[in-house]
Amino acid sequence: MPIYTPPQKDMEFILHDVLKVHESTTPGYNELEPDFTGAILEEAAKIARDVMAPLNEVGDREGCTLENGVVRTPTGFQDAFDTLREGGWTGLDCDPEYGGQGMPYVLNAAVGEMQAGANMSLNMYPGLTHGAYSAIHAHASDTLKTKFLPKMVTCEWTGTMNLTEPHCGTDLGLLRTKAEPQDDGSYKLTGQKIFISAGEHDMAENIIHLVLAKIPGGPEGVKGISLFIVPKFLVKEDGTLGARNGVACGNLEEKMGIHGNSTCVMNFDDAEGYLVGEAHNGLRAMFTMMNEARVGVGLQGLSQAQAAYSNAVEYARDRLQGRAVTGTENPEGPADPLIVHPDIRRALMDQKAFIEAGRAFLLWGATMIDAHHRSDDKAANGLVSLLTPVMKGFLTDKGFECTVQAQQVFGGHGYIEEQGMSQFVRDARITMIYEGANGVQALDLVGRKLASGGGKNVMAFFELIKGFIKENETNEVLKDDFLAPLKAASKDLQAASMFFMQHGMKDPNAALAGSTDFLHLFGHTCLGLMWAQMAKAAQESLDAGTADEKFMQNKLVTGRYYMQRLLPETGLRLARIMSGAAPVMALAAEDF
Numbered sequence: 357m358p359i360y361t362p363p364q365k366d367m368e369f370i371l372h373d374v375l376k377v378h379e380s381t382t383p384g385y386n387e388l389e390p391d392f393t394g395a396i397l398e399e400a401a402k403i404a405r406d407v408m409a410p411l412n413e414v415g416d417r418e419g420c421t422l423e424n425g426v427v428r429t430p431t432g433f434q435d436a437f438d439t440l441r442e443g444g445w446t447g448l449d450c451d452p453e454y455g456g457q458g459m460p461y462v463l464n465a466a467v468g469e470m471q472a473g474a475n476m477s478l479n480m481y482p483g484l485t486h487g488a489y490s491a492i493h494a495h496a497s498d499t500l501k502t503k504f505l506p507k508m509v510t511c512e513w514t515g516t517m518n519l520t521e522p523h524c525g526t527d528l529g530l531l532r533t534k535a536e537p538q539d540d541g542s543y544k545l546t547g548q549k550i551f552i553s554a555g556e557h558d559m560a561e562n563i564i565h566l567v568l569a570k571i572p573g574g575p576e577g578v579k580g581i582s583l584f585i586v587p588k589f590l591v592k593e594d595g596t597l598g599a600r601n602g603v604a605c606g607n608l609e610e611k612m613g614i615h616g617n618s619t620c621v622m623n624f625d626d627a628e629g630y631l632v633g634e635a636h637n638g639l640r641a642m643f644t645m646m647n648e649a650r651v652g653v654g655l656q657g658l659s660q661a662q663a664a665y666s667n668a669v670e671y672a673r674d675r676l677q678g679r680a681v682t683g684t685e686n687p688e689g690p691a692d693p694l695i696v697h698p699d700i701r702r703a704l705m706d707q708k709a710f711i712e713a714g715r716a717f718l719l720w721g722a723t724m725i726d727a728h729h730r731s732d733d734k735a736a737n738g739l740v741s742l743l744t745p746v747m748k749g750f751l752t753d754k755g756f757e758c759t760v761q762a763q764q765v766f767g768g769h770g771y772i773e774e775q776g777m778s779q780f781v782r783d784a785r786i787t788m789i790y791e792g793a794n795g796v797q798a799l800d801l802v803g804r805k806l807a808s809g810g811g812k813n814v815m816a817f818f819e820l821i822k823g824f825i826k827e828n829e830t831n832e833v834l835k836d837d838f839l840a841p842l843k844a845a846s847k848d849l850q851a852a853s854m855f856f857m858q859h860g861m862k863d864p865n866a867a868l869a870g871s872t873d874f875l876h877l878f879g880h881t882c883l884g885l886m887w888a889q890m891a892k893a894a895q896e897s898l899d900a901g902t903a904d905e906k907f908m909q910n911k912l913v914t915g916r917y918y919m920q921r922l923l924p925e926t927g928l929r930l931a932r933i934m935s936g937a938a939p940v941m942a943l944a945a946e947d948f
Contacts, residue, residue, distance in 0.1 A: 415616020488515025
């Protein structure tokens, strides 16, 4: 059975040596001292490793079953879910007014990576609830918040998001679910939604569905979409549960992965619902949940890469296969361990270098989300909005790639279910698809985010890199190994951005044909910036005489690998972008 090794030490390095969260002016960050965060991460690591991870294979093997309209979750899931609830983990960063602990989102993100890495399917139940909580907290009336949020914070009631319909996924303007207004101010919803994660299960007393629907007579397309709370059980005035609402699971999808999470077809038949925010403005409210979910999905992709990598490293150290070409390294054994071979090292270094920088990227993004929510930092909000499709798209593309590389280290054994590596690959695959497929993330980045604010957000990113390089230009450790490659990558990104500005209006296909390449170019540049910052922090720690010299030296070695072997991909991506739309669009549709 696969192991799970929580990356607690690396998280603490990023939080305190790189991001220096306890020195930040963001409200609440002064409490994030190393002893405080260390205690929380240590306990989270124990739960992830000892409670959640042993159930990962169980969930994959058993899956969920639908019996008389009720979804049964895998053996052990209920007890593990109860452990998370009883420990307050489901409300870690939620508003204390509704029973949450009020901690910064960055800490929740770190804990979330461990929980998703240990058991992605199980983690989705509280994860989706948190997203629904955030949308209700940001847009619903005080009455609705008081009625629903306290028990969502504790996950006595869980939450979902209902967008997709059989005939429409990304194009939400085509949705048909309707909401008829009632005399008492409620609505009756009728329609069908598909691919609804955690839409029905047996681990909570109630399920609070957030549903996109159209009120008859409203505007056409996305401008006519409204958002509604539709509970599985109606809630009485005293907060107790009443009658079953007109919402039911019609079917469970059989999926490639995340078998332990119920993916449901949800049927709404005159189901009672309550308008969230303003009528015909539901997409804005739902995007609060979707943007949080996209960062969370980027985290999922990273978490599966981390879990798979940990197992690949252990296997490469133990599995004896062949002899090192430079001479025997295990003379007492019949062969040398896999890890002596350069191509195995390449595969492991690719994973390690991506994972550590990806983690820093996500936690940096989480600090910007905190800065916006806790101090209304508009610049931070603009930057993290720009980077959200990169976090989602790039980290899940590369995260899946890492799980495949990890599986490859096992050779034929990686293809055998007994080893468990297949599950990481299968579970990671969905992260590239849901919450907006990665091609859509790329289109969003190029078509909307790049030009947002008149381009001031992307210019702020370039200035951030420029400022870091200038500030450290005399640092001999950074100068050649980190700053020069980062500068080259930034120039590639600027050149690609300029290409889109010059050609996007007159030839939109030229921009859109290069959108995925641009997303990856942007992602690599972000991770290059993260490695430059981590290298600086590691060297400063070494200069100060750290007791953990090996850890810091390894950071520098891994960072140099990324800058020399992976970051140069920005040049390839730029070349593809500059080729424009012609090579992509040349073949007629009927000739494929």
